[in-house]
Amino acid sequence: MLARLSQRYGVLIALAAIIALLPLVFPSTYYYRVASLVWVSAFAAIGLNILMGKAGQVSLGHAGFFGIGAYAAAIGPAHLGLPSLAALVVGAGFSALLAYLVGRPILRLRGHYLAIATLGFGALVALVITTESHWTGGPDGMPVAKLSLFGWRAGGSGTWYWIAGGLLLGGAWIAFNLDETPTGRAFRALHDSEIAARVTGIDVNRFKLQAFVIAAVYASLAGSALAMMNGFVNPDQAGFLHSIELVTMVVLGGLGSVVGSIVGAAVLIMLPQFLTVFQEYENLLLGFIIIVSMIFMREGIVPTARRLISRGRA
Amino acid sequence: MPEFFQFLVSGLTVGAVYALVALGFTLVYSASDVVNFAQGEFVMLGGMVTVFVSTAGVPLPLAALIAVGVSIVIGLLLYWLAIAPARGASAISLIIITIGASIFLRGAAQIVFDKQFHKLPSFSGDTPVNLFGAAVQPQSFWVLGGAAVIVLLLYVFLERTLLGKAVLATAANRLAARLVGINTATIMALAFGGSAAIGGIAGILITPITLTSYDVGTQLALKGFAAAMLGGMGNPLGAVVGGLLLGSLEAFGAGYISSTYKDAFAFIVILVVLFTAPQGLFGRRAVERV
Amino acid sequence: MTILKVDDIGIAFGGVKAIDGVSFSVDAGQIFSIIGPNGAGKTTLFNVISGIYEANRGRVELSGENVTSFTPDALATRGLSRTFQNLQIFQRMTAVENVMVGRHLRERCNLFADLFRLPSVIRQNRNTRDAALNFLGEVGLRGSADMLAGSLSYGACKRLEIARALAAEPNVLLLDEPAAGCNSVETEEIDRLIWRVAEKGIAVVLVEHDMKLVMKISHRILVLERGRLLIEGSPREVRDNPAVLEAYLGKHGARQPARA
Numbered sequence: 001m002l003a004r005l006s007q008r009y010g011v012l013i014a015l016a017a018i019i020a021l022l023p024l025v026f027p028s029t030y031y032y033r034v035a036s037l038v039w040v041s042a043f044a045a046i047g048l049n050i051l052m053g054k055a056g057q058v059s060l061g062h063a064g065f066f067g068i069g070a071y072a073a074a075i076g077p078a079h080l081g082l083p084s085l086a087a088l089v090v091g092a093g094f095s096a097l098l099a100y101l102v103g104r105p106i107l108r109l110r111g112h113y114l115a116i117a118t119l120g121f122g123a124l125v126a127l128v129i130t131t132e133s134h135w136t137g138g139p140d141g142m143p144v145a146k147l148s149l150f151g152w153r154a155g156g157s158g159t160w161y162w163i164a165g166g167l168l169l170g171g172a173w174i175a176f177n178l179d180e181t182p183t184g185r186a187f188r189a190l191h192d193s194e195i196a197a198r199v200t201g202i203d204v205n206r207f208k209l210q211a212f213v214i215a216a217v218y219a220s221l222a223g224s225a226l227a228m229m230n231g232f233v234n235p236d237q238a239g240f241l242h243s244i245e246l247v248t249m250v251v252l253g254g255l256g257s258v259v260g261s262i263v264g265a266a267v268l269i270m271l272p273q274f275l276t277v278f279q280e281y282e283n284l285l286l287g288f289i290i291i292v293s294m295i296f297m298r299e300g301i302v303p304t305a306r307r308l309i310s311r312g313r314a
Numbered sequence: 315m316p317e318f319f320q321f322l323v324s325g326l327t328v329g330a331v332y333a334l335v336a337l338g339f340t341l342v343y344s345a346s347d348v349v350n351f352a353q354g355e356f357v358m359l360g361g362m363v364t365v366f367v368s369t370a371g372v373p374l375p376l377a378a379l380i381a382v383g384v385s386i387v388i389g390l391l392l393y394w395l396a397i398a399p400a401r402g403a404s405a406i407s408l409i410i411i412t413i414g415a416s417i418f419l420r421g422a423a424q425i426v427f428d429k430q431f432h433k434l435p436s437f438s439g440d441t442p443v444n445l446f447g448a449a450v451q452p453q454s455f456w457v458l459g460g461a462a463v464i465v466l467l468l469y470v471f472l473e474r475t476l477l478g479k480a481v482l483a484t485a486a487n488r489l490a491a492r493l494v495g496i497n498t499a500t501i502m503a504l505a506f507g508g509s510a511a512i513g514g515i516a517g518i519l520i521t522p523i524t525l526t527s528y529d530v531g532t533q534l535a536l537k538g539f540a541a542a543m544l545g546g547m548g549n550p551l552g553a554v555v556g557g558l559l560l561g562s563l564e565a566f567g568a569g570y571i572s573s574t575y576k577d578a579f580a581f582i583v584i585l586v587v588l589f590t591a592p593q594g595l596f597g598r599r600a601v602e603r604v
Numbered sequence: 605m606t607i608l609k610v611d612d613i614g615i616a617f618g619g620v621k622a623i624d625g626v627s628f629s630v631d632a633g634q635i636f637s638i639i640g641p642n643g644a645g646k647t648t649l650f651n652v653i654s655g656i657y658e659a660n661r662g663r664v665e666l667s668g669e670n671v672t673s674f675t676p677d678a679l680a681t682r683g684l685s686r687t688f689q690n691l692q693i694f695q696r697m698t699a700v701e702n703v704m705v706g707r708h709l710r711e712r713c714n715l716f717a718d719l720f721r722l723p724s725v726i727r728q729n730r731n732t733r734d735a736a737l738n739f740l741g742e743v744g745l746r747g748s749a750d751m752l753a754g755s756l757s758y759g760a761c762k763r764l765e766i767a768r769a770l771a772a773e774p775n776v777l778l779l780d781e782p783a784a785g786c787n788s789v790e791t792e793e794i795d796r797l798i799w800r801v802a803e804k805g806i807a808v809v810l811v812e813h814d815m816k817l818v819m820k821i822s823h824r825i826l827v828l829e830r831g832r833l834l835i836e837g838s839p840r841e842v843r844d845n846p847a848v849l850e851a852y853l854g855k856h857g858a859r860q861p862a863r864a
Contacts, residue, residue: 057404105589111405112349116543117588119536120581131574174719181718182711182732183724189694189705196692199654199774201680202708210715239535244413251410256696280425287418291396294411298403 008176011259015172018164023158032157034273039164040226042265043171045249047218047257050175053256054184055211056191057107060115062121062246065095065216067129067238069223070144070147074233077136077145084147088224091215099216100209107208120241141234144227161230167225168262171218175258187211219246250253252293254300263301316447317400320560323568324446327523329561330461335538336545336553337468340508341347344485345498345505345547348397348408350535352416354535355423356385360422360517361526362423365432374435377476382514389417389510392501418532424527436522457519464512465554472550479527487546540584545593556595607632607670608776613652613662623659624831630807630824633800637810637818639842640828641852647689647812649828652687652779653809655679667775668772677728679749681709685774689781689811697756699745699764702753703736710735711757725728739767739799742800744793758785766797776807783814791842795821827851 019039026032048062070093076087106117141168148165178184186207190197194204227233236242245268253264266307271289275282297304336354340351356449362380368374403411433508437456442449471479482493484501492498517526541560545552560580567579587595609629615622623645630636638646651657653664655676663672666682674682685706686784692762711732717725740746743763748756753764762782779798783791791814798821802808810817818825818839819822827834829851835842842848 008760077545102826106585109588109592112547113543113588113592113594115349115409116540116619117585120540120584123581124538124578127575157413165451176718177721180729181721182708182713183715183718185697185701185705186708186713188701189708192694194654195676196694196768197705198676199656199686200529200679200706200768201677201683202705203677214719241532246493247406247412247637248413255404255406269728283417283421284425285421287414287421288551290409291418293399294403294407295396296416298400298407 002260008179011203012169012173013146016169017261019169023161023250029152032161034270036157036161036164036229036270037226038262038266039161040222040229041246041249041269042224042262043164043168044219044223044246044259045253046171046175047215048170048246049250049256049258049261050218050251051211051215052250053254053260055180055187056189057208058111058115058118058247059122059212059215060119060240060243060247061125062118062174062215062219063238063240063242064122064125064245065099065219066223066226067125067235068095068098069220069225069297070222070227070233070237071129072135072167072220073224073227074142074144078142079135084228088221089226091224092220095216095220096213099213100308103209103212104205107212113182114171119243121240123240123242126235126240129238130235130283131244136233136235139235141232143197146231147228164225164229167221172258172262181209192218204232211277248290252290252300254304255302257302260300260302317447317569319448319563321565323448323450323454325565326410326558326562327451327457328520328564329541330457331516331520331534332537332558332560333554334461334464334512335534336541336557337465337550338512339542340545340548340553341468341505341509341512343542345481346397346502347405348412349455349539350392350506350509351403351409351535351539352392352419352531353509353513353531353538354418354421356389356513357520358423358516358526358528358531358532359388359510360398360514361387361420361434361521361530362427362432362517362528364518364521365434365446366506367524368434368457374437378518381518382511385506385510385514385517389505389506389508389513392510393506396495397502397506398499407525416535420529420531427528429528431525431527432521433525434521435517451523453519453522455528457523459514460519461554464515465550467553468512469567470509477504497543536545543588543594544584544587546596549594549596554593605863606630607666608653608809609663609665610653611665613659613661614665615648615652615657615659622831623652625662626828626831626833627662627827628826628833628836630809632775632807633805634803634823635802635808635810635821637812637825637859638828639812639815639818639825640834641786642830643830645781645831647830648831650686650809650811651781654684654778680772680774683775685769685776686774686778687762687769687780688693690783691758691761691762691765693753693756693764693768695752697753698750699756699760700733700736700740700749702764703739703767703771704732706739706768707735708734709772712782714817736771739771740764743767743797744763759787759790762786763790763794763797766794770801774806775799776809778809778811780811781813782810783817784833791817794799795816 022035046186051057051059064065071089072091073084076082076090077084102121107159111118130139186202189202190207192202197204223237249268251265252267256258271286275285278285335357338353341349360381361523363384367380368377387474392415396415400408400411436453438452440450471484479502480496483496484498488498536590537560542553545556546561563579563583564576568576606629610626613626614624626649640646652659654659655674658673661683666684671679671682684809694705712727737746737749740749744767745760745767756764766782772788783794785796795817798808825839826836826849827842834847834851835845
């Protein structure tokens with residue numbers, strides 16, 4: 001247990017060190033932007049991983065919550081006169097409430113039925129965002145006010161790099177926290193055997209709902225952060241393909257692994273940046289890499305690497 | 315009333331395509347437990363290959379045949395190169411693989427073909443036929459008739475041939491099927507090839523009405539999956555009913571309520587159905603064994 | 605004092621009556637065994653009592669409260685605990701974590717405290733772990749505490765399930781074939797363990813195929829055949845009953861003593 005405790009703080013310290021030192025090797029501000037994008041996506045993926053990797057419940061509509069967070073940051077200041085930070089909090093609260101209301105019936109479903117229900121929910125959110133154009137700007141999206149705190153305005157990509165990095169550290173810290181608590185154990189227990197979890201007195205519906213709400217809040221906060229960072233939102237952020245992208249980050253990195261979610265996000269964000277060199281071969285290569293890595297690292301990158309390392313030691 | 319028939323016919327036409335995609339989902343799912351999100355890509359392939367081969371001067375029927383052949387080959391390759399090597403991976407990993415395959419095929423299509431929209435000529439001209447006051451495109455009959463023939467052929471194949479019974483046996487219990495000597499790997503390849511053929515044909519039939527481009531697959535896969543779930547995953551009849559229902563719901567929703575929220579009705583209905591019947595309309599409720 | 609009372613339970617699957625009008629009651633500290641040939645409905649009966657299946661008729665009472673059709677987790681809060689014939693351990697958790705999950709109802713579980721891992725959570729976690737280690741010790745698995753449950757042997761998993769069930773400090777403990785797959789030494793250990801549990805005043809209901817074990821430790825035995833109650837009585841009464849021999853071994857085998 002002590003070993004695991006120190007391992008957890010070891011990972012957090014290493015992550016903090018990477019975030020702090022990475023800018024030393026950045027040749028241009030473009031790299032700040034890509035890295036910030038990785039931190040924000042990793043934050044969302046970590047949240048989704050709590051739902052998928054820990055509690056074992058799939059969601060193919062999680063971009064819906066991401067979109068709600070993003071549009072809250074846009075609509076709050078533009079239409080409701082809310083300060084950006086308040087809009088972010090309102091968005092997260094709304095996402096939590098919606099996750100709670102929708103999750104109650106949805107999470108009683110299993111397997112592929114849960115998958116299609118969450119997919120349907122995500123599609124509905126995306127549709128509302130695309131259609132209610134007087135609020136959202138429709139398919140073209142809308143601009144987002146810059147984040148300002150007590151007169152200080154978060155502007156350049158350098159500032160956002162640190163905000164996104166801090167957000168990721170906080171998200172990873174909370175995900176690690178959960179592991180050795182009654183809630184975290186209940187999540188993992190119902191993942192492994194729902195029936196055994198129930199006979200030990202775990203109210204599985206309640207805990208599934210909690211995991212769903214947590215993941216929704218993570219996604220919403222990530223959405224708000226990205227919107228403020230970009231200064232712009234569009235409906236794609238709530239769309240099916242973005243949901244799939246989030247799920248792929250989680251699974252590719254490794255279900256249940258916090259580090260895995262960060263690695264998965266890094267791969268999926270950075271890969272297209274590199275692949276743009278190949279221009280129209282981008283999709284082809286992206287699909288190919290996803291297929292090959294899932295075949296040869298079916299548990300995900302981080303668990304596979306960990307196993308190889310421990311085998312090398314033995 | 316004519317309005318009603320107008321909506322019904324256009325709904326059933328689109329629904330027939332959803333039904334065929336759902337049938338593909340069901341076939342693959344029954345044989346291999348894989349939810350194949352690349353299913354919509356076969357519809358795209360069917361349409362795109364036909365368009366490009368026929369513009370190269372090949373007569374339409376032959377071009378269509380070539381397109382179905384290409385779809386089948388791609389379906390088999392998908393199974394042999396991506397699904398079979400990942401045997402034993404978790405359901406979600408397999409879904410990611412098929413999503414990867416869908417991105418790959420889309421990427422391949424944008425290189426081999428292009429990123430434009432394409433149209434095929436209607437098979438029997440464009441003069442609408444009057445039916446109960448509704449103006450029906452002749453192509454709608456092709457779509458509905460084609461879908462009916464495919465469903466019928468599939469039914470005969472599954473119920474009347476030995477190979478079909480082997481498919482059903484594999485779907486019911488893979489281990490038992492293997493024990494009685496059925497080569498389940500062949501059955502799975504057959505399911506992938508078959509579902510690719512069905513998807514390809516659907517693409518050829520619908521392209522004169524809806525146009526096609528390299529990226530139509532995702533939306534179709536989504537609707538087809540929804541239709542399959544609506545009917546109860548793994549049930550061919552359910553897939554057909556689910557598809558037709560979904561198409562009609564969209565048409566009526568768009569016609570009578572709001573066309574901007576056309577896609578919403580389908581998903582709202584799916585959510586309501588799943589809340590009241592968690593195994594879909596025709597799914598069986600499983601007794602939990604512990 | 606009667607803790608568990610089962611009255612006229614009946615359940616059918618697709619027209620086949622799996623359990624048909626079974627009644628019995630178990631006192632605190634009593635070891636009550638349910639035996640019968642394969643397919644007699646023993647596990648089904650357990651699944652009805654523990655709320656996994658809903659009976660078509662009949663009534664279940666726990667400590668005088670009508671708990672018919674309660675969910676498994678609601679039954680757990682009322683002191684019912686069980687193990688499974690086909691293992692249901694939490695594979696991806698360590699042995700001690702499995703037992704800590706068993707302490708779930710004995711812990712305070714607050715989402716916000718857990719998310720931020722407040723000092724109270726850390727303190728409670730330490731206590732839960734200590735308690736769980738003690739329960740692991742009781743089944744002889746203390747040395748494997750930090751091993752992944754999925755990597756334990758079959759017999760060890762069986763005992764791990766018992767430890768997890770005991771960790772809830774139940775009034776009624778349902779054990780589904782605890783000695784299956786165990787060698788004679790391990791069976792001996794389980795025998796002693798069940799005695800210790802009963803001595804604490806827990807009502808133990810046991811489904812078991814090892815007749816030697818059943819005859820030795822049971823206070824009362826119920827014989828189930830094709831979903832019906834064949835006879836209920838002391839080990840001696842059951843052993844001497846010709847109908848039991850017949851049910852188990854068929855007419856021809858009736859000369860053999862029931863020791864298999």
